[in-house]
Amino acid sequence: MTGRDGGADLAPTGNSPVVILVRPQLADNIGAAARAMGNGGLFHLRLVAPRDGWPQEKAWRNSSGADRILDAATVHASVAAAVADLHHVFATCPRPRHIIKPVLTARGVAAELRLSCARGLRVGVLFGPERAGLDNDDMAQADALVRYPLNPGFMSLNLAQAVMVLAYEWWTAVDQTVPRVLMTNETRLATKGELDNFLAHLTNELDACGFLSNLPKRPGMVRNIRHFFTRGEVTTQELRTLHGIVTELTRGRRQLGRIEASE
Amino acid sequence: MTGRDGGADLAPTGNSPVVILVRPQLADNIGAAARAMGNGGLFHLRLVAPRDGWPQEKAWRNSSGADRILDAATVHASVAAAVADLHHVFATCPRPRHIIKPVLTARGVAAELRLSCARGLRVGVLFGPERAGLDNDDMAQADALVRYPLNPGFMSLNLAQAVMVLAYEWWTAVDQTVPRVLMTNETRLATKGELDNFLAHLTNELDACGFLSNLPKRPGMVRNIRHFFTRGEVTTQELRTLHGIVTELTRGRRQLGRIEASE
Numbered sequence: 001m002t003g004r005d006g007g008a009d010l011a012p013t014g015n016s017p018v019v020i021l022v023r024p025q026l027a028d029n030i031g032a033a034a035r036a037m038g039n040g041g042l043f044h045l046r047l048v049a050p051r052d053g054w055p056q057e058k059a060w061r062n063s064s065g066a067d068r069i070l071d072a073a074t075v076h077a078s079v080a081a082a083v084a085d086l087h088h089v090f091a092t093c094p095r096p097r098h099i100i101k102p103v104l105t106a107r108g109v110a111a112e113l114r115l116s117c118a119r120g121l122r123v124g125v126l127f128g129p130e131r132a133g134l135d136n137d138d139m140a141q142a143d144a145l146v147r148y149p150l151n152p153g154f155m156s157l158n159l160a161q162a163v164m165v166l167a168y169e170w171w172t173a174v175d176q177t178v179p180r181v182l183m184t185n186e187t188r189l190a191t192k193g194e195l196d197n198f199l200a201h202l203t204n205e206l207d208a209c210g211f212l213s214n215l216p217k218r219p220g221m222v223r224n225i226r227h228f229f230t231r232g233e234v235t236t237q238e239l240r241t242l243h244g245i246v247t248e249l250t251r252g253r254r255q256l257g258r259i260e261a262s263e
Numbered sequence: 264m265t266g267r268d269g270g271a272d273l274a275p276t277g278n279s280p281v282v283i284l285v286r287p288q289l290a291d292n293i294g295a296a297a298r299a300m301g302n303g304g305l306f307h308l309r310l311v312a313p314r315d316g317w318p319q320e321k322a323w324r325n326s327s328g329a330d331r332i333l334d335a336a337t338v339h340a341s342v343a344a345a346v347a348d349l350h351h352v353f354a355t356c357p358r359p360r361h362i363i364k365p366v367l368t369a370r371g372v373a374a375e376l377r378l379s380c381a382r383g384l385r386v387g388v389l390f391g392p393e394r395a396g397l398d399n400d401d402m403a404q405a406d407a408l409v410r411y412p413l414n415p416g417f418m419s420l421n422l423a424q425a426v427m428v429l430a431y432e433w434w435t436a437v438d439q440t441v442p443r444v445l446m447t448n449e450t451r452l453a454t455k456g457e458l459d460n461f462l463a464h465l466t467n468e469l470d471a472c473g474f475l476s477n478l479p480k481r482p483g484m485v486r487n488i489r490h491f492f493t494r495g496e497v498t499t500q501e502l503r504t505l506h507g508i509v510t511e512l513t514r515g516r517r518q519l520g521r522i523e524a525s526e
Contacts, residue, residue, distance in 0.1 A: 010417055036424060038417035064419045100498055101446055107435070108442030145446070149438040150431065154273055154301035156327045161299060161427045168413065168428050172370070175412040179371030183364055183408070235363055 010068040012043040015117040017170065018124035019163060020082050022048045022138055025130045031062030031070065032160030033127075038066040040167020045073040046082045046124070079126065079141050087121040088112075091134050091142035092162055094155045099136070102144040109146045110169035125166060130159050187237035198239050198246075199226055205250050273331045275306040278380040280433065281387035282426060283345050285311045285401055288393045294325030294333065295423030296390075301329040303430020308336040309345045309387070342389065342404050350384040351375075354397050354405035355425055357418045362399070365407035372409045373432035388429060393422050450500035461502050461509075462489055468513050 019037055024030050024047060034045060047054055054075050063070055076082035083089045090109050104112065109125070116123045126142060128134035139145065148165055150157065157165075182189060203212070203222055212218045282300055287293050287310060297308060310317055317338045326333055339345035346352045353372050367375065372388070379386045389405060391397035402408065411428055413420065420428075445452060466475070466485055475481045 032421065035419065035421065039413045039420055039424070041414040064421070066417065098448055099446070100448065100450065100501065102443055102496075103446045104443045105435075105438075105440050106431075111442065144443070148431070149435055149440045150302045151304040151434060154329065156298065157302055158295065158298065158327070158423075160421075161302070161424065164424045164427055165431050168369075168411070168431070171414060172368075172412050175368075177368050177412045179374065180365055180367045180407070183362070183366045185361055185363065187363065233365075238363065 010038050010043060010066060013041075015120060015122075016042055016044065017113045017117065018044040018046055018086065018122070019166070020046045020048060020079070020124050020126045021050070021159070022079055022082075022126050022134060023051060023129040024127075024159065025051045026159075027052060027056030027058035028062045029130060029159040030056065031059035031066075032158075033163040034059065034063045034066040034069040034073075036160050036164035036167050037069055038063075039164065040169075040171040042167050042170060043069055043072070045069050047073055047075045048079055048082050049077060050075065051129075079138050083124055083126075083141055085122060086124045088116050088123040089126065089142045090124070090144050090146050091126040091139045092128065092166070093134060093139060093145045093147055094157065095133075097136065097139065097145075099139065101139070101142070104144055104146050106146065106148045106165050106169045107173075109144070110166070110173040112144075113170060114173045127159060127162055182233045182235075184235050187235040190234050190236045190239050194236060194239055195229060195234060198242055199229060201243055202246050205246055209250070209253060273301050273306060273329060276304075278383060278385075279305055279307065280376045280380065281307040281309055281349065281385070282429070283309045283311060283342070283387050283389045284313070284422070285342055285345075285389055285397060286314060286392040287390075287422065288314045289422075290315060290319030290321035291325045292393060292422040293319070294322035294329075295421075296426040297322065297326045297329040297332040297336075299423050299427035299430050300332055301326075302427065303432075303434040305430050305433060306332055306335070308332050310336055310338045311342055311345050312340060313338065314392075342401050346387055346389075346404055348385060349387045351379050351386040352389065352405045353387070353407050353409050354389040354402045355391065355429070356397060356402060356408045356410055357420065358396075360399065360402065360408075362402065364402070364405070367407055367409050369409065369411045369428050369432045370436075372407070373429070373436040375407075376433060377436045390422060390425055445496045445498075447498050450498040453497050453499045453502050457499060457502055458492060458497060461505055462492060464506055465509050468509055472513065472516060 019033065019042055021030060021033060027050075030047065030050065037043065037045065050056070054073075055070070059070055060067060090104065090113075113123055113125075125146065126134060126138060128138065146166075148157070148162070202225065206212045212221055282296065282305055284293060284296060290313075293310065293313065300306065300308065313319070317336075318333070322333055323330060353367070353376075376386055376388075388409065389397060389401060391401065409429075411420070411425070465488065469475045475484055477484075
């Protein structure tokens with residue numbers, strides 16, 4: 001799940017939310033946030049009053065190739081200036097404040113961001129500085145707060161990790177990947193008939209070698225073998241291998257049979 | 264969504280999956296991975312042949328207080344040794360390999376991990392080294408692969424980010440947080456009757472000041488005002504404020520009326 005493969009296909013496609021880092025302290029985190037944005041298909045980065053100025057070479061070094069996101073980032077003096085052209089603004093906030101505001105989960109805000117972007121609206125998400133988080137004036141600029149459901153006993157979330165969760169939810173909000181699939185490459189899943197064919201081969205050989213010679217127990221033993229072979233999916237390639245294994249394992253007995261017959 | 268609040272309540276509760284970092288290169292990433300584990304309620308960390316040995320002070324410095332996870336981490340010479348006592352093993356893998364294996368999404372594996380843990384099974388997830396990822400022998404140790412749905416144009420996912428997504432999905436798999444809720448603190452959502460009461464107050468004052476004096480247009484104007492005030496949720500505290508605003512804004516006219524009447 002790591003490595004620098006995959007290149008940097010970071011061209012903005014369609015309308016996507018703006019990530020707004022408010023008074024970020026560490027250029028490393030800005031770079032890591034840009035990388036996380038790229039992972040989740042987010043492209044638009046705005047910085048409000050970065051503590052150490054901008055640009056910072058360290059950000060590019062820590063972005064693993066998300067250069068285009070950093071190259072296109074804009075710097076703003078205030079949150080108000082950074083959100084002036086946006087229609088909806090959300091503010092990430094780990095702790096409930098004494099304010100009256102809608103609060104969304106990460107999945108909830110991803111769904112709303114998708115709907116707003118589909119309407120052609122410009123939307124953004126505010127992330128606070130590493131230590132203090134967003135202040136009350138920052139949050140008053142937002143239509144709603146975002147609080148990730150996470151371990152309440154350990155809420156200390158790194159800035160880039162916070163961006164990662166949003167980017168991941170933004171991407172998966174429209175992702176159609178099946179939760180579990182058997183990757184079969186050039187082979188394919190075997191049918192029940194193909195499995196039966198193998199089990200018949202195996203059972204014949206087990207009859208021949210005497211493994212199933214206890215006739216009262218034979219039906220149960222055959223069923224148990226079938227239970228094992230039907231527990232997981234099997235491919236046609238694997239069935240060919242299993243046929244081959246049975247054939248090879250029985251070769252000695254068959255050769256012995258021929259020798260005995262010829263004596 | 265950042266800051267070092269929240270302490271470090273990292274006591275393992277119930278059966279939870281083991282995170283296995285295979286040949287990790289950077290102690291910084293091991294620390295960041297431990298922090299991400301804490302965020303998502305994962306506690307059990309195993310290291311297979313960490314490149315720079317173990318323990319590494321840098322890991323603790325970069326874990327933001329997830330010390331107990333690092334303190335309890337165990338080191339193993341091989342993947343086989345690290346998974347020997349586990350019942351199910353999953354391997355994260357960003358790129359499809361030429362192998363026949365079930366492939367799960369992050370959400371899919373979180374659901375399976377929850378089911379396995381509920382059955383009392385011991386389960387683990389392998390994460391590969393930063394640059395190369397898991398090799399084919401590592402993956403042969405796993406029951407299934409995990410591939411996160413992310414931007415195929417930029418799959419370069421940091422190790423700690425990969426752990427973060429798993430930890431986040433593990434936590435949210437059983438989380439019941441409502442996707443959107445109005446945080447009202449000590450006030451509460453107003454009823455339609457309470458809103459009507461305010462709109463009647465406002466309409467009376469608008470009649471008195473002449474704002475609604477165009478009688479053919481009056482019904483439509485009143486409806487439009489109602490449309491605005493019903494677009495979002497409103498609390499009883501906010502209605503009291505709105506009542507006060509209307510009362511204060513009309514004070515001058517009422518005082519003027521008294522002065523004119525007394526003249």
